[in-house]
Amino acid sequence: MTSMSTTPAAPSAPMTKRRRRTREKLVEAARAVFADHGTAVGVADICEAAGFTRGAFYSNFSDKDELLRAVMEPQLEETIAQIEEMMAWAEDTSDPAALVERFLGVVNLDRDLFLIRSELALAAARDPAEHAAELAPLEQLLQRLTEAIVAALAQHGLRFSVDPGDAVRMLAAVADHSHQQSLIRQTDDATRLARVTMPAIVAAITEPMG
Numbered sequence: 761m762t763s764m765s766t767t768p769a770a771p772s773a774p775m776t777k778r779r780r781r782t783r784e785k786l787v788e789a790a791r792a793v794f795a796d797h798g799t800a801v802g803v804a805d806i807c808e809a810a811g812f813t814r815g816a817f818y819s820n821f822s823d824k825d826e827l828l829r830a831v832m833e834p835q836l837e838e839t840i841a842q843i844e845e846m847m848a849w850a851e852d853t854s855d856p857a858a859l860v861e862r863f864l865g866v867v868n869l870d871r872d873l874f875l876i877r878s879e880l881a882l883a884a885a886r887d888p889a890e891h892a893a894e895l896a897p898l899e900q901l902l903q904r905l906t907e908a909i910v911a912a913l914a915q916h917g918l919r920f921s922v923d924p925g926d927a928v929r930m931l932a933a934v935a936d937h938s939h940q941q942s943l944i945r946q947t948d949d950a951t952r953l954a955r956v957t958m959p960a961i962v963a964a965i966t967e968p969m970g
Contacts, residue, residue: 783820785810787830795872799828799879828876828894835873836897842866843908856918856966857959860931863909865951874939902928913966921967934961 789810793801803824807817821827843866869877877898884891906928913919920927938953 779820782812782816783830786812786817786820786827790827791831791872791876794828794831794879795875799824799876799883825894829897832873832876833897835869836901839866839869839901840904843904847908847912856913856916857962859912859916860909860962861951861955861958863905863912865935866905869939871943874936874943878936878940902932905932914969917969918966919969920965922965927965930965931958931961934958 786806790806793806793809797805803814803817806824806827807814817827821830843863846863846866880891880894880898884895903925906924909928910920910924934957935951935954938955939950941953942948942950
């Protein structure tokens with residue numbers, strides 16, 4: 761996504777209740793518009809969906825990039841917090857496949873955020889230099905997820921037999937494809953494919969420690 765550098769930065773006005781609600785409505789509208797039409801949509805489309813003017817938009821966000829961060833970052837922060845909480849649960853789990861599946865389930869975003877994240881990944885694949893920064897929070901999430909899964913496996917005397925980062929990326933790809941297929945096939949079970957394949961995959965890429 762190209763930043764609108766010619767647009768003046770949003771003023772640092774006090775966050776009144778009315779302004780906060782305007783901001784929330786813009787974020788809600790942007791989620792739906794980005795998911796249904798892609799992140800290349802214009803500010804005018806977002807304003808129309810939210811029922812506000814461009815002036816209202818620029819009094820809250822300096823550009824569309826800032827709005828996109830406002831859409832994605834709260835969910836990513838919440839997910840990282842859930843990963844931390846699940847570390848305690850991992851101590852009581854004897855099934856490594858169930859453990860990994862549970863961790864991956866935490867990062868199974870809802871439809872809108874899943875589509876937006878997929879859109880960002882495609883944009884970064886087309887032009888890494890232009891869009892890499894937008895994927896930075898997702899990369900941080902993947903790194904924390906990798907650390908958590910490695911630690912959880914170690915509690916059961918296991919480790920990945922391949923590079924941990926590569927292993928978690930592969931497992932995440934299975935989870936993503938499972939979610940994608942559920943959307944395409946219009947089913948309610950977004951984890952079905954991951955759930956039936958994860959035990960064999962985890963068994964194939966883990967080994968006893970030492």
